[in-house]
Each structure stands twice: as structure tokens, then as C-alpha cells.
Amino acid sequence: EAGVVQSPRYKIIEKKQPVAFWCNPISGHNTLYWYLQNLGQGPELLIRYENEEAVDDSQLPKDRFSAERLKGVDSTLKIQPAELGDSAVYLCASSLNTGAQETQYFGPGTRLLVL
Amino acid sequence: GENVEQHPSTLSVQEGDSAVIKCTYSDSASNYFPWYKQELGKGPQLIIDIRSNVGEKKDQRIAVTLNKTAKHFSLHITETQPEDSAVYFCASQTGANNLFFGTGTRLTVIP
Numbered sequence: 001e002a003g004v005v006q007s008p009r010y011k012i013i014e015k016k017q018p019v020a021f022w023c024n025p026i027s028g029h030n031t032l033y034w035y036l037q038n039l040g041q042g043p044e045l046l047i048r049y050e051n052e053e054a055v056d057d058s059q060l061p062k063d064r065f066s067a068e069r070l071k072g073v074d075s076t077l078k079i080q081p082a083e084l085g086d087s088a089v090y091l092c093a094s095s096l097n098t099g100a101q102e103t104q105y106f107g108p109g110t111r112l113l114v115l
Numbered sequence: 116g117e118n119v120e121q122h123p124s125t126l127s128v129q130e131g132d133s134a135v136i137k138c139t140y141s142d143s144a145s146n147y148f149p150w151y152k153q154e155l156g157k158g159p160q161l162i163i164d165i166r167s168n169v170g171e172k173k174d175q176r177i178a179v180t181l182n183k184t185a186k187h188f189s190l191h192i193t194e195t196q197p198e199d200s201a202v203y204f205c206a207s208q209t210g211a212n213n214l215f216f217g218t219g220t221r222l223t224v225i226p
Contacts, residue, residue: 004158033213041218042119043159047226056213091158099207101147101166108159 002026005108006092012113018080021110025094026074032069033104034077035091043091043106049075050097082114117142121205121217128195129225130194136220138205145207148188149214150183153202162203163190195224 005024013019025032030051035043045067048056051072064082064083070076079086089109095102118141128134140148146167151159165172165179165188172179176195181188192199206216 040219042121042206042218043214044216045213048213095156101210103149103161103164104214106151106160108156108158 004092004094004105006085006090006110008110009108010113012115014115015084016081018078019082019112020079021077021090021092021105021112023075023077025075025092026096026105029094029096029105030072031095031097031102032075033093033095034067034075035069035093035106037089037091037109039088046077046090075085081114082112084114087112087114111113116216117145117207117209119205119207119215119217121220123220124218125221125223127225130195130197134190134192134195134199134222134224136190136203136222137187137204138207138217140207140215141174142207142209143186144209145186146210147208147209149206149208150179150190151204151206152214153204153219155201159204176208192222195222197224197226199204200224204225210226 032049034046037043047060048071067077091109093104093106095104121138149164152162153159176193178191202219204219206214208214
């Protein structure tokens, strides 16, 4: 079974430019997460989707970050405009949420460098 | 919100020795505690987890213990091998809510 797929794996952009990340979760997983991982730190949740609905976006900086999961499968995370401090790894994870705690499976991440 | 602290931040052991990583959490309602291993350039991978109704769980060379009263849990790796070298993260979760991660422990197993 394929795992969580993310693209691109690496992205280098200049500050003030837009950037977008794409995630394809494990087939059948209804819950999708976007995490931010700074160097030497643990992942921090940005947004969580249950199917198409964003059920927790309290940590998403909405002035420059946006996300969507239109058909309840793939998701995109966008930053516009990017700032130097956005350089980090952006991780996508998915789980099959049955109401109990289910394992979150992570993708390999997108490493963003803002110059 | 939940606060998860993890120690040590780095750990070096000789091959064959044991490694122990400890975490504490603040929310007494937390009831699920997974451990993830992250290798360079990869995403975190679940290695073991424990729920609050269990005090200990073991899977081959890996074990996790949970002390709900003290609000701490630990990862134990026995007979360490070079391929165990990675960054390990603990996490906690309350109900079906979000995971909160520790700051990670970089484990180095010296051949």
C-alpha cells in the first residue's frame, strides 16, 4: 500500500514569492493533517481536515497561509507571500478516524528554503 | 494547551547497550502516547504507542512505560543497533484531538 505522498520534496524560493505544497493521503484515510517542523523541533499542527472540512485551523497563520481539500482526498497548502521565517519542513499526515485514536502516518515532507 | 517535554535532547550509546528516553506531559486528560522515529530526510514513523489503560507495552527490542499519576512515559530500546540511530519524538493526544510532540531526542548508536 502506498504511503502519504508529498510534492515537491524540496523548494527554494525568494522571499515574497508564493509557494504551494501538495499532499496525497493514504487511500481511504478521511483525516488529513498539515504540520510545520522547524529544525531541531517536533512537528506542530497547522491544520486538520475531516474529509473536506477544516476542523482545526487555529494554528494556521491565515494572513499568509491557506489550505484546501476540495474533494476530501488530496490537499494543497499555500504560502503567499513567503517570508524568511517560513523556511522549514512541511509535513502531511493522514489517518483513518473512526472516533478513537488512530495512528497518523506521515509523508516525507517538503523542505522549504526561503532566501 | 498540552505541553510535552522530552529528555535528553541527544543520547549516545555503544552498540548493544540500552537507551532510555523520557517524556512528561501536562494535560491529565491525555490518554494516547505514540513514539515516532525520524530518519534524516524522512517523515516521522510510528514505532510504538501506548494508551492510558495500559502501564507497559513491548514490541521486540522496544518497550514503552506509562505512569499516569506522575504524567510521564518512557521509551526503552534494548540491544541497540546502528540502524536505531535517528531522532525520536514522543507525543500525547487527548481523545480524538490533536497530537502534541516533544522536541525530539537524537540517538546515536556507536558501533
